[in-house]
Amino acid sequence: MLDSKSHPNRLGIWGWLGGGRWGVERYLYTLHRLTGLGLLAYFLLHIVVTSGRAFSAAAWTRAMSQVSGPFFKVGEYLVFLAFCFHAINGIRLGLVELGFAVGKPIEPVYPYRTSVDVQRPLALAALAVAFVLAVIGTISMWSD
Amino acid sequence: MMRDQKLWAWHLIAGAVILVLLGVHMLTMHMEGVIRIQSLNPASVEHVDKDRVPQTRDQKSDEEDIHPIDWANVRARGVRTLYMASYIFLLGAALFHGLYGLRNILFELNPAVWLRKTLSALLLLLGLGLFVYGAWAAVMARAIARAWKA
Amino acid sequence: MSTKFENISYRIRRFDPERDTAPHWEEYRVPYTPGMTVLEGLWKVKELHSPTLAWRSSCRMGVCGSCGMLINGKPRLACNTQIAELSSDTVVVAPLPNFDIVRDLVPELAPMFASHQALMPYVIREDVEEREHPTNEFFQSAHELEHYLQFTYCIKCGCCMAACPTFATDALYSGPMPLGQAHRYNSDTRDGGFAARKQMLVGEPGPWRCHYAGECSRVCPKGVDPAKAIQLMKRELVFDYLGLHKTKCPANVAGKPTDGKRRDNIPEAPPHTV
Numbered sequence: 001m002l003d004s005k006s007h008p009n010r011l012g013i014w015g016w017l018g019g020g021r022w023g024v025e026r027y028l029y030t031l032h033r034l035t036g037l038g039l040l041a042y043f044l045l046h047i048v049v050t051s052g053r054a055f056s057a058a059a060w061t062r063a064m065s066q067v068s069g070p071f072f073k074v075g076e077y078l079v080f081l082a083f084c085f086h087a088i089n090g091i092r093l094g095l096v097e098l099g100f101a102v103g104k105p106i107e108p109v110y111p112y113r114t115s116v117d118v119q120r121p122l123a124l125a126a127l128a129v130a131f132v133l134a135v136i137g138t139i140s141m142w143s144d
Numbered sequence: 145m146m147r148d149q150k151l152w153a154w155h156l157i158a159g160a161v162i163l164v165l166l167g168v169h170m171l172t173m174h175m176e177g178v179i180r181i182q183s184l185n186p187a188s189v190e191h192v193d194k195d196r197v198p199q200t201r202d203q204k205s206d207e208e209d210i211h212p213i214d215w216a217n218v219r220a221r222g223v224r225t226l227y228m229a230s231y232i233f234l235l236g237a238a239l240f241h242g243l244y245g246l247r248n249i250l251f252e253l254n255p256a257v258w259l260r261k262t263l264s265a266l267l268l269l270l271g272l273g274l275f276v277y278g279a280w281a282a283v284m285a286r287a288i289a290r291a292w293k294a
Numbered sequence: 295m296s297t298k299f300e301n302i303s304y305r306i307r308r309f310d311p312e313r314d315t316a317p318h319w320e321e322y323r324v325p326y327t328p329g330m331t332v333l334e335g336l337w338k339v340k341e342l343h344s345p346t347l348a349w350r351s352s353c354r355m356g357v358c359g360s361c362g363m364l365i366n367g368k369p370r371l372a373c374n375t376q377i378a379e380l381s382s383d384t385v386v387v388a389p390l391p392n393f394d395i396v397r398d399l400v401p402e403l404a405p406m407f408a409s410h411q412a413l414m415p416y417v418i419r420e421d422v423e424e425r426e427h428p429t430n431e432f433f434q435s436a437h438e439l440e441h442y443l444q445f446t447y448c449i450k451c452g453c454c455m456a457a458c459p460t461f462a463t464d465a466l467y468s469g470p471m472p473l474g475q476a477h478r479y480n481s482d483t484r485d486g487g488f489a490a491r492k493q494m495l496v497g498e499p500g501p502w503r504c505h506y507a508g509e510c511s512r513v514c515p516k517g518v519d520p521a522k523a524i525q526l527m528k529r530e531l532v533f534d535y536l537g538l539h540k541t542k543c544p545a546n547v548a549g550k551p552t553d554g555k556r557r558d559n560i561p562e563a564p565p566h567t568v
Contacts, residue, residue, distance in 0.1 A: 005311040005312075006311065006394035006395055006396050006402050007309055007311070007316065007317060007394060007395040008394055009317075009389060009390075009391055009392065009393060009394055009395050009401070010391070010392050010462055010463065010465075011391045011392060011462035011463075012462060012463055013253075013462075013463060014462070015391070015392070015458075015459050015461075015462020015463060016252075016459045016462060016463065018459070018462075022507075022509060022512070023508060023509075023512055025506060025507055025508035026459070026507045026508065026509060029459065029505050029506065029507035029508075032505070033249065033505075036242070036245050037246070037249070039242065040242035040243070040245065040246055043238055043239075043242055044242075044270075044274065047235065047274050047277065047278045048274075048277075050281070051277060051278055051280075051281030052281075053218055053222065053281065053284075053285040053288070054280065054281035054282075054283075054284035054285050054288070055284075055288075056288060057215045057219070057288065057292065060215055060218060061215055064213055064214075080170070083166070083170060087162075087163060087166070087167070090159055090163070091163065093505070093506060094156055094159060094160070096506050096525060097156075097504075097505075097506060097525050097528055098156070098525070098528065098529045098532065099522075099525040099526040099528065099529035100529075102521070102522045102525050102526070103522065104440075105440060105441055105442065105443065105444040105445065105481075105519075105522065105523075105526075106440075106444055107440075107443060107444065108444055108447055108516060108517025108518065108519070109517070110517065112514070112517030112519075114508075114511040114512065114514070114517065114519045114521070114522065115508075115511055115519050115521055115522035115525070116508035116511050116512055116521065137170075147496045147497055148496065148497055148498065148500055148502040149495070149496035149497075149500065149502070149531050149532070149534070149535050150496075150535055151502075152502045152528075152532070153532045153535045153536065156532070248502075248503065251464070251498075251503075252460055252463050252464045252467075252503060253463055253464075254463055254464055254465050254466070
């Protein structure tokens with residue numbers, strides 16, 4: 001390596017989020033990460049709260065009444081939306097990352113058609129399915 | 145330290161398990177208003193002995209108002225061994241999937257070697273602790289549900 | 295877009311390690327001619343305004359991979375980018391991110407080449423003697439060639455590394471170029487080095503921190519599609535973990551035909567002239 005006074009130029013976390021000129025998969029990557037973190041935070045709390053049923057029926061009912069109310073209902077709704085996206089996009093990622101939806105290696109001829117273009121219909125389909133699930137859940141949760 | 149090849153493969157397998165079990169869980173909890181499957185929320189459909197069942201909301205007028213999270217449903221589900229086993233299975237899969245995902249994100253921040261080891265150990269302890277607590281709760285809840293039934 | 299303008303602005307991120315403590319932006323105006331590339335504009339800046347401006351370039355035809363830069367927010371080859379295609383009369387040029395800046399637009403690519411080298415981007419075979427002193431070519435069908443041909447077009451310009459979100463923070467991750475090239479050799483039927491490369495690939499330098507943001511493939515100026523190579527590599531490694539990976543025997547040496555018979559109607563080759 002050169003012994004020079006070079007200046008560090010890694011983008012850092014901005015490089016994770018940096019959108020703008022990028023494609024839809026970059027946003028899906030960011031959203032998958034954010035929804036994953038949100039779901040994990042909820043899940044860890046969920047384990048603690050729902051384990052109240054181990055003590056008695058009354059303890060369960062008390063725990064559930066503590067997490068009722070509009071604040072928790074909206075929070076729960078956001079978790080549900082995050083689940084819809086993370087689950088369906090997760091199916092896409094599973095297929096793509098095991099190399100089943102990226103196409104075979106091809107001779108690159110300009111204009112290049114990359115694996116990102118090959119899996120694009122799957123990405124759009126995943127978004128559509130997640131949207132439909134979110135709508136069903138929305139109707140179900142807010143209809144009463 | 146476990147190799148990422150192994151951990152990532154299990155991350156994917158756990159994801160598939162979660163997809164099925166959490167799919168059923170979500171169907172039970174949030175889509176009941178649209179898609180009702182009797183075996184998932186038995187108390188919402190079958191006749192409920194209102195005198196014996198404490199409910200989160202007052203003045204339950206008819207059985208349509210029994211919510212998936214009301215004790216009647218929790219008891220009806222929790223009494224079954226298959227439900228208890230699936231809860232524990234889902235708990236383990238989701239804890240591994242989520243905590244490995246978090247570890248991935250934290251490791252991408254390029255922490256020092258000592259911090260990597262500390263983070264791995266902390267996440268492992270957190271995961272094991274919550275798994276034991278959650279599994280114990282599922283077993284105990286089944287016992288309580290059975291006692292309630294008797 | 296309209297390309298009727300006569301002059302064009304260049305905003306260039308400058309850094310001189312002898313004078314500056316941090317990079318800064320400088321702006322220049324140069325005459326525009328139709329068909330001008332970003333690289334030609336840089337030469338104009340050097341000629342008319344700032345003789346000290348430094349960058350790497352060589353072939354000026356998208357073959358050598360020297361002039362990778364961040365041009366209007368996207369990693370590209372300066373020689374391969376027409377100013378007209380930028381849809382702006384201002385060309386914003388910065389050194390490729392995720393690499394240290396040596397000077398002005400010159401990135402320090404040595405860490406990338408170190409990762410590349412660590413993943414053994416060459417044919418590995420047990421018959422070392424045949425590899426080093428070949429007696430003949432190895433058998434490989436046209437179909438087998440297609441398994442890796444796309445990945446051989448890589449010119450190591452570093453654009454993919456600059457676009458990768460994981461490489462923006464994670465120094466242990468090898469990045470798209472080295473991983474793509476490791477897969478290029480793993481999927482070559484003449485190669486028997488999967489087990490050797492696996493020692494590195496199962497751990498932190500491996501493909502596990504790729505989450506398919508797809509940026510590397512989107513910016514690759516040669517259509518190499520490193521993201522595809524990385525996903526195919528993941529499949530091989532997961533299958534390997536599950537015991538489903540098919541171990542291929544490296545292709546044999548093609549022996550010289552012994553029972554061939556020359557057809558009568560083929561004339562003799564003319565005598566050597568040199």
